[in-house]
Amino acid sequence: MFPLNTWYVAATAGDVADKPFGRKICGRQMVFFRGADGQVAALEDWCPHRGAPLSLGRVVDGRLVCGYHGLQMGCDGRTVAMPGQRVRGFAPIAAYPVVERHGFIWVWPGDAALADPSLLPDLFWADNPEWAYGGGLYHIGCDYRLMVDNLMDLTHETYVHADSIGQAEIDEIAPVTKVEGDQVITSRYMHDIPAPPFWRMALRSNGLADDVPVDRWQVCHFTPPSHVMIEVGVAHAGHGGIDAPADKKAGSIVVDFITPETEHSIWYFWGMARNFKPHDAALTASIREGQGKIFAEDLQMLEQQQRNHLLHPTRKLLGLNTDAGGVQARRIIDRLLAAEQALAAAAPAAALGAAAAAPAAAARP
């Protein structure tokens, strides 16, 4: 169960270049491509002719040409042309609202009439020359909420990431969780502790001593449907921690966009935005490589946790204080799901959204 009337990251801007790009998002096979003026379109990956995947075709003059028999599809899901055919009566396929912003392609899998670009998250660090961003993508076989749980309870760093960002001091400070509207914020501030390896590297990269006590912070921000931005960093101890002057700290934002592929698999877009040495491309690459290794450590845990949950689907879990971030996030998700169900009950056809624009209609000819 995932909300559909919301924006998900479907791909990075670079994934959708001169070829069509196929990806399953929220159970829907989608194809992404760029129209004549370079804007991104998102359609069902279904040719109305014989049901072939349009993503195996090519883009010619901003039209998506089916790679099987040459049907030419427009950005709106309506067939533009096909060799030797009159196409006016061809059934349209679903066109999903899609926006390219902040280096990502965002898609709205639900009711197109409700899509509102103003609901896109504001990534203040993107397109800002004082900030640099590097990231990657993992495909993981788990419910998207297990990854939200993961990111909203960073005590796992001590155990899953013991060699890089984990340290015993994390366990010693309880996090504080608060809910502000549809946002959940879980914070942990640690004072006068040694920096773990990853942060020693970051201090050095920032021209700071790495062998002195630091104040460390972790502030996790969940926003629906499944975005988690985490302010993280260390400052030389006693200078104000997260509020210390720039020459006393190394901080960044861990960026996590979690997009359901199916009920039990996700596209996990992870990355880090930083505002120190933003023009140092080698540092960006180095951080990206380090973060990629660290975040890969979660995969096996999440997939086997999912396996366990499928074996015992109704078994009760604990909701400890450290779980408050994930628990509150799930409450917000559940509220969104209930609202969508209410909407669907009130107006079934519309609420099914864009994906139903070309419904199953009749027996195959």
Next chain:
Amino acid sequence: MFPLNTWYVAATAGDVADKPFGRKICGRQMVFFRGADGQVAALEDWCPHRGAPLSLGRVVDGRLVCGYHGLQMGCDGRTVAMPGQRVRGFAPIAAYPVVERHGFIWVWPGDAALADPSLLPDLFWADNPEWAYGGGLYHIGCDYRLMVDNLMDLTHETYVHADSIGQAEIDEIAPVTKVEGDQVITSRYMHDIPAPPFWRMALRSNGLADDVPVDRWQVCHFTPPSHVMIEVGVAHAGHGGIDAPADKKAGSIVVDFITPETEHSIWYFWGMARNFKPHDAALTASIREGQGKIFAEDLQMLEQQQRNHLLHPTRKLLGLNTDAGGVQARRIIDRLLAAEQALAAAAPAAALGAAAAAPAAAARP
């Protein structure tokens, strides 16, 4: 759904040599081997002793010896002997009607009483010294009818095989489809066009200029259950096209036998028969290699089309004029299926065919 009371290609003659050969055909696990006089037998791949696969055994003196405990099976599905046992009461296993002809092993998966070798297709080019044949086999995860559609609408060449046999001119000439009894014929004749790469190679191989305009033809012949023979070729323009004299053209027959393995997978036997330079083994090998590469281009398209159809099993497809060949072929297949169902309803036991000769009987001892 596939017809059962019909002949399918199960293997090439060479596949069944001195060892038993196992293959699933139309959902039935079968084993093929050669009896004492070299004739091919086709049986259920089930040892009546403990249900082991006979295909893991060996052939001794024309008997199929089970590789588990040595039961000796005859070509008729009756146990001949077993060390230390009296075998007279052993239940027979299903023996499928099977014929070796034209270099292929043909099997009749349905009611053995209805099997009629005179229904085998006449491949006039086989066993003819003026013709050469080369071919191969692909296993593809799709309904056999998707491959029939593929072969009865060659407009796909322009898109799937753009670098070899495709050319824009194919799209410009509408094919003509006619039905003659249980045969569907879809023809396309193109005049005064350049030859695409594959046919330039064929012209050269045949000692003909490859840089002059040609007339090109494609004549697809569907016969049930799922055989498609396609007359293809080019002639120097203005000499009569398909009817041009031999020294003005390069032509061949594309051979396609499509055998269901399961509802959603096939054994696709493809090849080419030609009557120019038939004794040139290197040319045969070269054509075979080229055709293998070209036909491999269809695999991904067909498997993803199948994936799409499984996601939307009842969604309506278009039936355009270019689809007429496939649509008419499906009508004939549907008629055969309906006839088999009527037969089954009238006489359930017999209509189930050979596969039911050793029915599930009782609880396991």
Next chain:
Amino acid sequence: MFPLNTWYVAATAGDVADKPFGRKICGRQMVFFRGADGQVAALEDWCPHRGAPLSLGRVVDGRLVCGYHGLQMGCDGRTVAMPGQRVRGFAPIAAYPVVERHGFIWVWPGDAALADPSLLPDLFWADNPEWAYGGGLYHIGCDYRLMVDNLMDLTHETYVHADSIGQAEIDEIAPVTKVEGDQVITSRYMHDIPAPPFWRMALRSNGLADDVPVDRWQVCHFTPPSHVMIEVGVAHAGHGGIDAPADKKAGSIVVDFITPETEHSIWYFWGMARNFKPHDAALTASIREGQGKIFAEDLQMLEQQQRNHLLHPTRKLLGLNTDAGGVQARRIIDRLLAAEQALAAAAPAAALGAAAAAPAAAARP
């Protein structure tokens, strides 16, 4: 269907060292580890916190520390501690009775209250300096009873293992099967025959001529749930066979513990115990390697036999005199299964056993 109130081999003693060890046994995900005094514990592989697999954690001071958020689990399935938490109210997880004996870890997947170490098989050769043991593990996709059948009818050696331990003379002597309580014994004695390759090697290793006629024996002992010990060997002909003096024979015990993983897959622990040259480690390694190759020959046969049985789940098999060992073993297994079902019907909760100690309780928080 497998008995649960019985001892299965879960692992070798060496498998459970300083790290937790996860394995699915009888459909239950289990984790094995060693407590503070080195004794083995077996628990559900489920952290009561968030359902993560405990087997991805580590062992610290005899406690199993969850690798996700640091919950510390005791050997009894009760949480001992967790950073920053009071754990007294945490639900326990199932603890399975487990015993380390004879070099193996034995687990009782059923009702813990019924677990009785005195029911463990007595392996007189283990921990005996006059005997040596070597063995290995195969994972095979078949019902555990197909492997019991395999081992209780050694006529298959002639066909599956023709190059090593098979010989035509096996087929010529019918085995004799008798039932003694819950034990099934199938014996075959062959007199004055040549030794096959494996046994010629064993004779040579034992300092005996390998080119003289021998008496050969195979005495298979099945005990529930699925243990098969086979006395095998050869003696120079005419010296008493299995009862010949030690300097006239080479004999050993083939050791087979078959542990269901699921309904259709097993952990197959195989090995050989011998009492000649027990201190010759190179000989142990050589025999182990040879046995491993021979026993690997059964895998394909068993997995394809299983595939056949799944296609025809109720189809009748033959029960010949050579099958008597397997048939009798299945009768004993069926009796155990019926007894467990009767127990479950009489007292459902208790009979469900340890695995139900932490039942599915409520909707996920």
